[in-house]
Amino acid sequence: MADGPTHGLRAVVFDTDGVLTDSASLHAAAWREAFDPVLTAAGQPPFDADGEYRRWVDGRSRPDGAAALLTARDLRLPDGAPDDPPGVGSVRAVAAAKEAAFTRLLRERGAPAWPDAVRLLRALDAAGVPRAAVSASRHAGELLAAAGLRELFDVLLDGGEAARLGLPGKPDPALFLAAAARLGVPAGECALVEDAVAGVAAGRRGGFGLVVGVDRTPDGVTELAEHGADVVVRDLTDLWPATSEARR
Secondary structure, X not given: OOOOOOOOOOEEEEEXXXXXXXXXXXXXXHHHXXXXXXXXXXXXXXXXXXXXXXXXXXXXXXXXXXXXHHXXXXXXXXXXXOOOOOOOOOHHHHHHHXXXXXXXXXXXXXXXXXXXXXXXXXXXXXXXXXXXXXXXXXXXXXXXXXXXXXXXXXXXXOHHHHHHHOOOOOOOOHHHHHHHHHHOOXXXXXXXXXXXXXXXXXXXXXXXXXEEEEOOOOOOHHHHHHOOOOEEEOOHHHHHHHHOOOOO
């Protein structure tokens, strides 16, 4: 693994979508279904399910992601209400459209675990290293269970619980810090593993001992490093040399 501050690590906090499960493509497709009617009506190009997804919405809550992309496109919609139905009339309506599309796509396609994630999690489990899974999505538990990963985590903190606790989304580090606290390990003694710009920025702001960017695409390595990743890997098993010294 590339050089990085690895000494003193005792636990690992993982993002879920795109890091553990191959669900980022489902989220990107769902966002495109939600955004394109708004963009088309404004005479703008379709949503870029690669670059714009990673830059503006990946890792954020649905309302925050919808607002970020619309602002980036210089489009103004009213915030709306949390119970707005799917549509194009408000930020909340666009977020609801994304939720409806993602639920359908998840049912139709599923989201398998990344094989390298399975290998790393089993190695960490065998070594007794505490592990937490974090996601802005309310579907994280369902995704992990369907992928056969849920039993490999000591802590799961998803979007539903974050909303209940009033925790802000990324790039605020609150979700990750709450997960580390539940593991009983200070953030400075945890590695954080993320594939989103907002996520690595949150890890840096939260003072995590090692912020790892995961990029399985050809061109995102530099962007993750620029936003706070200490190291960027394409395969999660590359992390084992950096975490093997971590013990309870």
